[in-house]
Amino acid sequence: MKEVIRFFDCFAGIGGFYYGVQQIKSNKYEFRHVAYCEIDKSAQKFYDVACSSEGTQKIQDVKDIKTKKNPNGIMVSDFDILFAGFPCQSFSNVGYRKGFDDPRGQLFFYILDMLDYYKPKYFVLENVQKIHTIQNGSLLDEMKKALCEIGNGYILHTWNLLASDYGLPQKRNRIFFCGIRKDLTEPKGISEPPVVDLKTAKYPTTWHLLEKGAVDPKHYIPQGSRRTILTKPSNWEGDVNIDNAIARPLTATMAKWHRANQDNYFSEAYIAGTDPYVRPSVNLDTEPIRRITPLEGFRLQGFPDKYAEIAKNLKLAYSTQYKLIGNALPVNLAQAVIEHFLNSYL
Ligand SMILES: C[S@@+](CC[C@H](N)C(=O)[O-])C[C@H]1O[C@@H](n2cnc3c(N)ncnc32)[C@H](O)[C@@H]1O
Numbered sequence: 001m002k003e004v005i006r007f008f009d010c011f012a013g014i015g016g017f018y019y020g021v022q023q024i025k026s027n028k029y030e031f032r033h034v035a036y037c038e039i040d041k042s043a044q045k046f047y048d049v050a051c052s053s054e055g056t057q058k059i060q061d062v063k064d065i066k067t068k069k070n071p072n073g074i075m076v077s078d079f080d081i082l083f084a085g086f087p088c089q090s091f092s093n094v095g096y097r098k099g100f101d102d103p104r105g106q107l108f109f110y111i112l113d114m115l116d117y118y119k120p121k122y123f124v125l126e127n128v129q130k131i132h133t134i135q136n137g138s139l140l141d142e143m144k145k146a147l148c149e150i151g152n153g154y155i156l157h158t159w160n161l162l163a164s165d166y167g168l169p170q171k172r173n174r175i176f177f178c179g180i181r182k183d184l185t186e187p188k189g190i191s192e193p194p195v196v197d198l199k200t201a202k203y204p205t206t207w208h209l210l211e212k213g214a215v216d217p218k219h220y221i222p223q224g225s226r227r228t229i230l231t232k233p234s235n236w237e238g239d240v241n242i243d244n245a246i247a248r249p250l251t252a253t254m255a256k257w258h259r260a261n262q263d264n265y266f267s268e269a270y271i272a273g274t275d276p277y278v279r280p281s282v283n284l285d286t287e288p289i290r291r292i293t294p295l296e297g298f299r300l301q302g303f304p305d306k307y308a309e310i311a312k313n314l315k316l317a318y319s320t321q322y323k324l325i326g327n328a329l330p331v332n333l334a335q336a337v338i339e340h341f342l343n344s345y346l
Pocket residue numbers: 011012013014015016017037038039040043060061062063084085086087088107324327328329330
């Protein structure tokens with residue numbers, strides 16, 4: 001009999017964790033989706049179609065969940081593993097260092113409160129890697145300490161991973177915190193999930209996933225903005241390279257026509273070319289150049305093509321789609337981390 005692992009997908013977005021676990025095939029365990037929490041209405045609409053199964057509990061605001069500090073809140077259905085890609089804004093301005101008595105303002109505290117109250121067997125949390133650099137790394141140390149000590153204590157593994165090491169042509173770094181309740185096992189050292197050779201992946205480069213046919217003209221850089229987008233200001237670091245075989249990290253604001261050194265643009269010459277690793281010589285004044293389409297965005301994050309159909313059927317604006325895609329957790333990372341972590345213990 002397989003062990004059933006009931007999961008609560010918190011800060012669910014469009015379901016990077018959800019779709020990641022659907023890809024895991026194990027003869028020891030299987031997943032059951034019991035609850036999800038997401039505050040954004042567009043993400044909810046999307047998730048309800050793409051991910052929610054019948055009987056899945058839906059909670060809108062994590063602040064409404066029952067915990068010791070919120071005894072009248074909504075009780076989450078029993079779950080064994082908590083998934084949470086908590087919003088990174090939590091760390092940008094509020095004084096985490098004030099400690100756990102800090103007025104509620106940071107969503108990481110809600111994760112701690114849930115672990116303290118529900119004491120799930122496992123958790124997998126995800127965030128931007130820049131946490132490393134905040135307060136010279138002391139914030140990360142405090143977070144790890146808190147996660148080890150919360151409830152009856154957890155054994156913690158922390159990994160910094162790059163999406164392009166796990167089968168997606170995108171330089172997206174994420175930090176993962178994987179915990180197993182201390183009373184369930186003995187601590188052991190676990191290496192990072194084994195890397196995947198990108199050449200063997202479904203899409204080894206961006207070129208492999210770019211739509212080759214006509215796309216909505218709205219995706220082409222507007223004539224009047226070309227110079228701003230494609231010229232490097234003299235005081236800026238970095239490059240303006242377009243036609244990157246491995247994409248820059250997708251952002252939630254990619255609808256805003258960022259400068260080329262912050263975003264992903266592709267020329268028709270590259271898209272129509274035959275060598276994904278060669279950047280054609282492109283006239284930046286005249287060559288048609290475009291941003292990625294939502295379908296390409298979903299692919300770059302490891303989602304199936306049907307997700308683009310779902311977004312289209314829901315009539316989500318491009319800006320909304322890009323926000324949801326840019327905030328998402330790459331599916332391949334979710335899958336690799338959860339599978340490796342659980343297989344190390346089960
Ligand atoms: C970094 S994104 C996580 C994305 C998700 N892992 C995915 O694959 O799409 C954080 C999510 O938390 C949601 N969120 C922010 N504040 C929230 C709150 N108070 N309660 C529930 N969800 C919240 C945001 O709307 C956003 O979708």
